[in-house]
Amino acid sequence: MTFSSVLVAYTLCALLCICSLQTVVTDSLHLQYYTHEFRGGPNSTLLITAGPGNVGNFSTLGWGSFLVFDNIVREGISANSTLLGKTTGTTILTGKAGDSPVQFIAQTLFNENYKYNGSSFIVLPGGVVLGSTGYFQGYKGYGQGVEVAATPTPSGAFYAVYLWDVYLED
Ligand SMILES: *[C@@H]1O[C@H](CO)[C@@H](O)[C@H](O)[C@H]1NC(C)=O
Ligand SMILES: *[C@@H]1O[C@H](CO)[C@@H](O)[C@H](O)[C@H]1NC(C)=O
Numbered sequence: 001m002t003f004s005s006v007l008v009a010y011t012l013c014a015l016l017c018i019c020s021l022q023t024v025v026t027d028s029l030h031l032q033y034y035t036h037e038f039r040g041g042p043n044s045t046l047l048i049t050a051g052p053g054n055v056g057n058f059s060t061l062g063w064g065s066f067l068v069f070d071n072i073v074r075e076g077i078s079a080n081s082t083l084l085g086k087t088t089g090t091t092i093l094t095g096k097a098g099d100s101p102v103q104f105i106a107q108t109l110f111n112e113n114y115k116y117n118g119s120s121f122i123v124l125p126g127g128v129v130l131g132s133t134g135y136f137q138g139y140k141g142y143g144q145g146v147e148v149a150a151t152p153t154p155s156g157a158f159y160a161v162y163l164w165d166v167y168l169e170d
């Protein structure tokens with residue numbers, strides 16, 4: 001072997017090592033959970049704190065409405081499925097036109113019923129997700145919530161469930 005072929009072999013090996021090391025340390029997560037929200041009624045998890053119309057009256061929501069939520073995170077769509085934590089944050093109705101874009105910010109924190117106990121991430125407008133505490137520190141990715149159930153409750157409130165898919169990488 002000449003000196004240069006040794007050098008080439010060494011460089012190749014170093015590159016391969018770096019590449020395989022990166023493959024090993026990159027961790028990709030797909031989390032799926034359901035958030036349960038009560039709009040109105042005695043156990044409301046969503047509060048209108050400012051905006052047009054009467055504060056607390058969901059039929060007067062509009063441009064400028066500011067909402068604060070403390071929603072329940074569960075494993076499944078059913079109200080009796082395992083409690084995994086909570087998601088707290090704000091929603092602001094920022095659109096003047098009827099299409100009503102919303103600015104949504106939430107922190108989702110998991111409890112001991114989930115493998116990521118004590119870990120949390122933040123969901124920012126546009127579905128950007130940033131890891132915050134515990135296992136998710138330094139992780140980033142994206143997420144999306146879709147309403148999968150919405151039913152009126154006997155007390156005149158509304159019960160909505162959202163399915164969340166969050167993808168995170170370190
Ligand atoms: C509100 O929560 C309390 C305490 O958990 C419960 O006893 C009550 O039935 C709930 N009310 C409604 C309307 O869901
Ligand atoms: C909520 O607002 C609507 C529309 O302005 C009104 O008709 C209704 O009476 C209000 N409900 C309450 C509980 O104030």
Ligand SMILES: *[C@@H]1O[C@H](CO)[C@@H](O)[C@H](O)[C@H]1NC(C)=O
Pocket residue numbers: 078079080081
């Ligand atoms: C949970 O609630 C669903 C209906 O939403 C019911 O079919 C199921 O039997 C309940 N499971 C338990 C363990 O209570």
Ligand SMILES: *[C@@H]1O[C@H](CO)[C@@H](O)[C@H](O)[C@H]1NC(C)=O
Pocket residue numbers: 111112117118
């Ligand atoms: C879950 O996390 C909390 C807060 O970080 C901690 O106090 C608790 O001991 C943990 N429980 C389990 C079962 O790991």
